[in-house]
Amino acid sequence: MAVRVALAGKGGTGKTTTAALLVRFLVESGRTPVLAVDADPNANLNELLGLEVETTLGEIKNELRTSVPESMARGDFMEMRVHEALVEAEGYDLLVMGQPEGPGCYCAAHSFLSQALQKLERSYAYMVVDNEAGMEHLSRLNMTEIDHLLVVSDASSRGVLTAARIAALVKPLQLQVSHKWLLVNRAPEEIPEALDKHVREVCAREDLKLLGYLPESERVFELEINQKPLWELSAEDPFLRKAYGLFEKLMATS
Ligand SMILES: Nc1ncnc2c1ncn2[C@@H]1O[C@H](COP(=O)(O)OP(=O)(O)OP(=O)(O)O)[C@@H](O)[C@H]1O
Ligand SMILES: [Mg+2]
DSSP states (O other): OOEEEEEEOSTTSSHHHHHHHHHHHHHHTTOOOEEEEEEOSSOOHHHHHTOOOOOOHHHHHHHHHHOOOTTSOHHHHHHHHHHHHOEEOSSEEEEEOOSOOOSSOOHHHHHHHHHHHHHHHTTOSEEEEEEOTTOHHHHHTTOOEEEEEEEEEOSSHHHHHHHHHHHHTTTTTTOEEEEEEEEEEEEOSSOOHHHHHHHHHHHHHHTOEEEEEEEOOHHHHHHHHTTOOGGGSOTTOHHHHHHHHHHHHHHTOO
């Protein structure tokens, strides 16, 4: 099985940015092949990776209910369509979950999808899952064993408490997480002592490991407003170097 890293955190904290940077890091450090999964209904990981998406797994689940050729077993159909939905890039592939399903029972579709994904995952060294805040997709798809849960927070004391609450959702969702990490994003260059103290207290109390702090990046902002992928950050960019340093730390923990 691939090493699974799942992103979580309140809206707008930087989950997708971190997921895209992590995919780039894994590819550039030769930890390939990587499977990137966009499990946010408002999918935009593909944009930060500079990829076009044609089919989402949500659409395939609908097809499974309506348009499976009679001669084909539904499990085989699902597997075939999941392969077709893969967006292939150098060193990594991307799958997009897409919009949640409409009314009706999708239990069978979920179960076929979950089986197809598990089979697919065997071909990858790493899997990076960008989530909506709640991580429901993970439990719905039976992806309950996670190696690293990376919760992204803004640099505020309330934000850090929210991140801790999100991390605690692993219990009711019955996820088995080996390592729970906190990443504080858009932090000032000089970390205020009061913030650092609070962050460390919350981490100790909530069984979170502090991955570290990432600063606000003018370059990330520029790329975002020009709708450019994060691959365009220069390899020497200090923000990128900082992020890579933190990812090395995460990878060193197994
Ligand atoms: N360190 C940073 N420096 C500058 N801009 C950043 C940084 N981190 C994130 N951003 C910007 O903040 C916005 C939100 O980031 P991102 O989309 O990664 O968050 P998210 O948690 O995935 O949001 P959502 O909950 O909507 O999926 C984006 O415009 C992104 O470019
Ligand atoms: Mg996002």
